[in-house]
Amino acid sequence: MPVRLDPRAKLYLLLLSNLTLFLHVSLRAEILLVILLLFLFFLSGKLKSGIRMTIIYSALVGIDFFVIPVAEGLLLNFLSMLSVGIRMMLPCIISGAYAFSTTTVGEMVCGLRKLNVPECIIIPCVTVVRFFPTIAEDYRQIRSAMAFRGIATGNVALLRHPAQSLEYILMPLLMNSNNVAQDLSVAAMTKGISLPGQHTSMIELKMTPFDVLYMLTCTIPFILFLGGVL
Amino acid sequence: MKATNKLTIPDLITIGVFTALYFVLVTIATFGSAFLFPGFNNVVLPAFCALISGCVYMLLAAKLQKFGGISVMGIVMGLFFMTSGHFIISFAGNIVMGIVADLVAKMGNYKSKKGLLASYVLFSYGLFGPVIPMWFMKDAYVANLEARGKDATYIAELFANINMGTFVLAVVLTLICALLGGLFGQKMIKKHFVKAGIV
Numbered sequence: 001m002p003v004r005l006d007p008r009a010k011l012y013l014l015l016l017s018n019l020t021l022f023l024h025v026s027l028r029a030e031i032l033l034v035i036l037l038l039f040l041f042f043l044s045g046k047l048k049s050g051i052r053m054t055i056i057y058s059a060l061v062g063i064d065f066f067v068i069p070v071a072e073g074l075l076l077n078f079l080s081m082l083s084v085g086i087r088m089m090l091p092c093i094i095s096g097a098y099a100f101s102t103t104t105v106g107e108m109v110c111g112l113r114k115l116n117v118p119e120c121i122i123i124p125c126v127t128v129v130r131f132f133p134t135i136a137e138d139y140r141q142i143r144s145a146m147a148f149r150g151i152a153t154g155n156v157a158l159l160r161h162p163a164q165s166l167e168y169i170l171m172p173l174l175m176n177s178n179n180v181a182q183d184l185s186v187a188a189m190t191k192g193i194s195l196p197g198q199h200t201s202m203i204e205l206k207m208t209p210f211d212v213l214y215m216l217t218c219t220i221p222f223i224l225f226l227g228g229v230l
Numbered sequence: 231m232k233a234t235n236k237l238t239i240p241d242l243i244t245i246g247v248f249t250a251l252y253f254v255l256v257t258i259a260t261f262g263s264a265f266l267f268p269g270f271n272n273v274v275l276p277a278f279c280a281l282i283s284g285c286v287y288m289l290l291a292a293k294l295q296k297f298g299g300i301s302v303m304g305i306v307m308g309l310f311f312m313t314s315g316h317f318i319i320s321f322a323g324n325i326v327m328g329i330v331a332d333l334v335a336k337m338g339n340y341k342s343k344k345g346l347l348a349s350y351v352l353f354s355y356g357l358f359g360p361v362i363p364m365w366f367m368k369d370a371y372v373a374n375l376e377a378r379g380k381d382a383t384y385i386a387e388l389f390a391n392i393n394m395g396t397f398v399l400a401v402v403l404t405l406i407c408a409l410l411g412g413l414f415g416q417k418m419i420k421k422h423f424v425k426a427g428i429v
């Protein structure tokens with residue numbers, strides 16, 4: 001059975017990795033944290049993304065150690081952007097990807113409510129997540145409708161008249177979003193989203209000892225860095 | 231529907247829907263600028279994004295016509311930036327600029343064209359959050375290169391194009407593009423939505 005973390009624990013890991021980036025934590029502490037974060041992917045059964053992230057991170061660290069000392073000129077410029085700039089972002093990206101790929105919308109709502117986030121932030125957040133697939137679907141339909149009329153049939157043709165493409169794609173998208181927003185509101189109101197008082201939830205969230213343990217373990221490299229050990 | 235000054239549930243859902251669209255446009259701008267201007271993508275990203283997302287912003291402002299919409303959009307954008315691996319500063323930038331832009335738009339009662347344009351320009355600067363690390367992390371780059379045994383003058387040369395000059399360039403470029411994008415957005419809204427009687 002795949003191990004799940006509480007959404008709040010995921011949020012904590014996300015903040016922790018942001019802090020790591022913010023304070024320029026040393027490479028050794030960062031590697032430790034990344035190993036811990038990557039371990040989560042494997043625990044939750046996301047083998048593919050786990051392996052992909054591991055390869056990307058180790059490649060960047062590898063470049064930093066072995067290629068940078070011998071690189072020159074423009075190549076050095078490019079590679080250092082890659083190995084420092086991207087690498088420092090990776091802990092955040094890894095924890096973000098983990099949080100996104102393992103949290104259901106219901107869990108997210110429940111977690112945010114437990115954190116006392118105001119409803120006026122939760123509802124737009126949930127709508128955003130819910131709406132991404134709709135945008136992708138709409139986009140495909142708009143492009144085939146355009147192709148049917150012989151407008152911008154390929155990706156290159158889209159770039160030839162950028163302003164026109166923008167208008168022809170964005171306007172139907174906006175029109176439709178406008179309608180979907182109304183439909184979603186009706187659906188949500190029917191389900192009683194605007195009722196006052198405490199709402200019940202299908203999902204019961206509880207911080208398990210494992211959550212707390214993992215949060216503490218992930219903090220250790222950070223504390224060691226602050227203490228000057230790493 | 232009865233007109234209130236507070237945000238209702240349908241308003242919040244509308245904000246969510248438009249924020250999703252805005253987020254997609256930001257993502258497109260990110261990949262687009264990385265593809266078109268490799269190396270300089272961080273400088274042009276806010277400008278590029280401001281250029282293409284005027285329509286979304288203007289339609290949201292025209293639809294809601296009340297205080298809070300733009301602020302909430304800024305806050306939600308910030309949250310999603312943070313979870314998609316961006317800097318914590320981007321969170322703050324989006325919130326602050328979102329609220330400021332909202333206040334400016336409110337001064338024009340969400341109807342004045344110039345007021346909305348000004349607020350859109352301000353909102354676009356919220357996107358500087360994810361970009362600032364480029365200047366901010368310069369020290370980390372330099373320290374890392376020194377640790378790898380590179381010559382100091384050589385490093386200075388490398389980072390000659392990441393300085394205050396590029397920062398000013400990014401600011402000016404964003405201003406111009408936000409103005410253009412905002413005007414384009416207003417024109418489009420007038421052409422497609424006002425005439426159809428949607429807003």
